[in-house]
Amino acid sequence: MKMLARWMFLCCCVPALSGYPFRPLQDLDATPRVTVLSTGLLGSQRFSGAARSYSVLLLEEDAGMLYVGARGALYALDASDIAAGNALSINWEAPVDQKLQCLTKGKDNQTECFNHIRFLQRFNETHLYVCGTHAFKPLCAYIDAAQFRFSSAFEDGREKCPYDPAKGYTGLLIDGEMYTASQYEFRSSPDIRHNSPSPTLKTEEGPTRWLVEADFVGSALVRENVNTARGDDDKIYFFFTEKSQEQTPYFSQSRVARVARVCKGDRGGQRTLQKKWTTFLKARMLCSIPDYEFHFNVLRSVFLLEGEESQASFLYGVFGLEWKNVKASAICKYSIEDVQRVFEGSYMESQDSSQKWSEYTGKVPEPRPGSCITNHHRAMGINSSRDLPDDVLAFVRRHPAMFQPVHPVEQRPLLFKRTVDYTKMAVHRVAALDGTVYNVLLMGTDEGWLHKAVEVKGHLHIIEELQLFEEPQPIESMVISLATRSVYAGSPTGVVQVPLTTCQRYGSCFDCVFARDPSCAWDGAACVDFASHFDRSNLTQDIVNGKWAVRTEQWMMWCPLARALSCRGTMCSCSVSSAPIWPPRSGH
Ligand SMILES: *[C@@H]1O[C@H](CO)[C@@H](O)[C@H](O)[C@H]1NC(C)=O
Numbered sequence: 001m002k003m004l005a006r007w008m009f010l011c012c013c014v015p016a017l018s019g020y021p022f023r024p025l026q027d028l029d030a031t032p033r034v035t036v037l038s039t040g041l042l043g044s045q046r047f048s049g050a051a052r053s054y055s056v057l058l059l060e061e062d063a064g065m066l067y068v069g070a071r072g073a074l075y076a077l078d079a080s081d082i083a084a085g086n087a088l089s090i091n092w093e094a095p096v097d098q099k100l101q102c103l104t105k106g107k108d109n110q111t112e113c114f115n116h117i118r119f120l121q122r123f124n125e126t127h128l129y130v131c132g133t134h135a136f137k138p139l140c141a142y143i144d145a146a147q148f149r150f151s152s153a154f155e156d157g158r159e160k161c162p163y164d165p166a167k168g169y170t171g172l173l174i175d176g177e178m179y180t181a182s183q184y185e186f187r188s189s190p191d192i193r194h195n196s197p198s199p200t201l202k203t204e205e206g207p208t209r210w211l212v213e214a215d216f217v218g219s220a221l222v223r224e225n226v227n228t229a230r231g232d233d234d235k236i237y238f239f240f241t242e243k244s245q246e247q248t249p250y251f252s253q254s255r256v257a258r259v260a261r262v263c264k265g266d267r268g269g270q271r272t273l274q275k276k277w278t279t280f281l282k283a284r285m286l287c288s289i290p291d292y293e294f295h296f297n298v299l300r301s302v303f304l305l306e307g308e309e310s311q312a313s314f315l316y317g318v319f320g321l322e323w324k325n326v327k328a329s330a331i332c333k334y335s336i337e338d339v340q341r342v343f344e345g346s347y348m349e350s351q352d353s354s355q356k357w358s359e360y361t362g363k364v365p366e367p368r369p370g371s372c373i374t375n376h377h378r379a380m381g382i383n384s385s386r387d388l389p390d391d392v393l394a395f396v397r398r399h400p401a402m403f404q405p406v407h408p409v410e411q412r413p414l415l416f417k418r419t420v421d422y423t424k425m426a427v428h429r430v431a432a433l434d435g436t437v438y439n440v441l442l443m444g445t446d447e448g449w450l451h452k453a454v455e456v457k458g459h460l461h462i463i464e465e466l467q468l469f470e471e472p473q474p475i476e477s478m479v480i481s482l483a484t485r486s487v488y489a490g491s492p493t494g495v496v497q498v499p500l501t502t503c504q505r506y507g508s509c510f511d512c513v514f515a516r517d518p519s520c521a522w523d524g525a526a527c528v529d530f531a532s533h534f535d536r537s538n539l540t541q542d543i544v545n546g547k548w549a550v551r552t553e554q555w556m557m558w559c560p561l562a563r564a565l566s567c568r569g570t571m572c573s574c575s576v577s578s579a580p581i582w583p584p585r586s587g588h
């Protein structure tokens with residue numbers, strides 16, 4: 001099949017100049033094997049209230065709750081069935097006078113002068129914390145989760161939440177402390193903040209600007225302070241696209257995808273970098289196709305797939321192109337270990353006169369600028385970032401960027417998809433029949449579709465594409481539940497819940513095996529999700545090859561590619577045109 005697909009693409013090859021800016025890449029472009037329209041979805045549930053723009057989802061597996069932040073409303077849904085009808089809601093729209101004020105500022109009465117929920121996370125055992133744009137005057141508040149109602153007066157949210165509902169924004173509540181990144185106000189510079197406890201830590205704007213027109217898409221906590229011999233600190237990563245200051249060899253590249261890192265325990269400097277991060281460092285994230293002068297430089301979504309240890313964790317990024325009129329997406333995977341290595345490497349430096357950035361090759365002060373406080377520091381009598389020497393802080397201030405970029409695993413994207421703009425992504429691990437663990441990726445598109453893909457040997461096979469919303473609209477939020485074995489996707493018009501796997505969709509042995517869904521196997525009579533099967537002896541699956549294989553107790557059978565396999569019970573045969581290999585002759 002892969003050969004077949006490759007031939008088809010080769011035949012369809014178009015010269016570089018005829019419309020599309022690059023030649024198709026046969027190896028990386030995958031076509032969904034199955035297309036399911038919204039009318040054919042199996043086991044899906046839908047929720048929509050009076051509000052619009054269901055852009056924030058908070059899943060709590062233990063409680064079985066899916067909290068939803070929309071425009072002017074919050075909902076608490078039953079995660080096992082979001083359509084169950086027992087939804088709790090909080091109406092939280094901006095009052096009329098606030099809306100009028102917003103309108104007089106010249107804001108859009110259709111989009112901006114509403115209360116868009118931008119932040120909704122667990123604060124402590126009993127409370128959630130929420131922030132909304134509140135018609136261009138952001139507010140935040142605590143919610144009593146059990147009662148699902150506000151438990152406090154509203155707090156000023158201007159330092160924590162952007163005014164503009166469309167502005168890139170990301171935030172985390174970690175151990176009761178809030179970290180956010182956005183361009184908060186219309187004219188302010190983008191900033192990464194540690195909002196509480198006070199004083200707020202921020203990024204530096206001069207003499208070297210740490211962030212330039214940054215558009216944030218995500219953030220992630222990587223715990224590193226447990227069981228480390230180094231006495232290291234937890235890291236918080238922020239992901240964004242910003243204006244490129246570097247001179248790049250790549251033409252027409254005005255923006256770069258970036259990862260920035262800060263240490264959780266950073267308290268700012270004493271004199272230099274007072275109320276500023278002392279651990280802010282950023283690096284470029286590359287997602288390019290080798291041998292093509294072609295770079296996916298706009299980051300749209302990231303997902304951290306956590307491993308047992310931080311080194312075994314991986315980042316997945318959805319990238320797009322700078323050109324708005326060309327649809328294309330690439331998915332790149334990075335190991336956290338590689339990211340960590342880049343932040344341990346050499347720094348970038350800008351010569352004031354030329355504004356050119358190049359590798360800094362001079363002397364680096366001790367302890368290493370931008371690193372977290374470790375035992376090494378403590379042995380030097382440095383217990384907190386406030387004890388750091390001035391020369392170290394002065395260096396950090398002028399050298400926020402790393403010289404080396406972070407390269408993706410295998411130096412190339414896992415997937416390159418033309419004509420599709422992925423907007424959101426989530427990843428989970430699935431153990432296949434033979435015990436091998438596969439990463440399964442779910443990608444939402446800008447037109448309301450969900451692509452499900454399995455990562456096999458550094459490539460993605462798209463198992464299926466599902467039309468979640470009949471009316472084209474972007475998937476704005478997505479979350480996977482392993483407890484309910486569902487994926488939830490939010491869009492401008494509602495939330496939809498679909499099962500992670502629907503093996504019963506595959507009615508034949510051929511379809512079942514060829515789907516290459518690690519959760520599905522053919523049991524001789526039907527395609528089953530074998531997670532709950534104890535007896536797995538007569539199940540058939542082939543994720544790596546997706547070949548048509550049939551196994552009984554004694555033998556395994558393969559049909560040559562593109563030959564039909566028919567099964568009756570556990571008895572299968574290849575079509576006449578192929579050499580009959582059933583029943584097997586050898587050994588019997
Ligand atoms: C928004 O403004 C437009 C033009 O000013 C107006 O026609 C429309 O009725 C307004 N919509 C609302 C909901 O106020």
Ligand SMILES: *[C@@H]1O[C@H](CO)[C@@H](O)[C@H](O)[C@H]1NC(C)=O
Pocket residue numbers: 123124125126127142
């Ligand atoms: C959680 O935080 C809220 C808001 O600060 C507070 O009222 C509540 O007592 C806290 N709950 C617990 C269990 O600490």
Ligand SMILES: *[C@@H]1O[C@H](CO)[C@@H](O)[C@H](O)[C@H]1NC(C)=O
Pocket residue numbers: 381382383387
């Ligand atoms: C750091 O902590 C150690 C042990 O708690 C203490 O002896 C030392 O004085 C502290 N150093 C500073 C600079 O606060």
Ligand SMILES: *[C@@H]1O[C@H](CO)[C@@H](O)[C@H](O)[C@H]1NC(C)=O
Pocket residue numbers: 523524525537538570
């Ligand atoms: C699995 O194989 C066993 C023994 O060959 C057979 O008894 C059983 O019916 C099979 N199960 C299915 C679901 O076909």
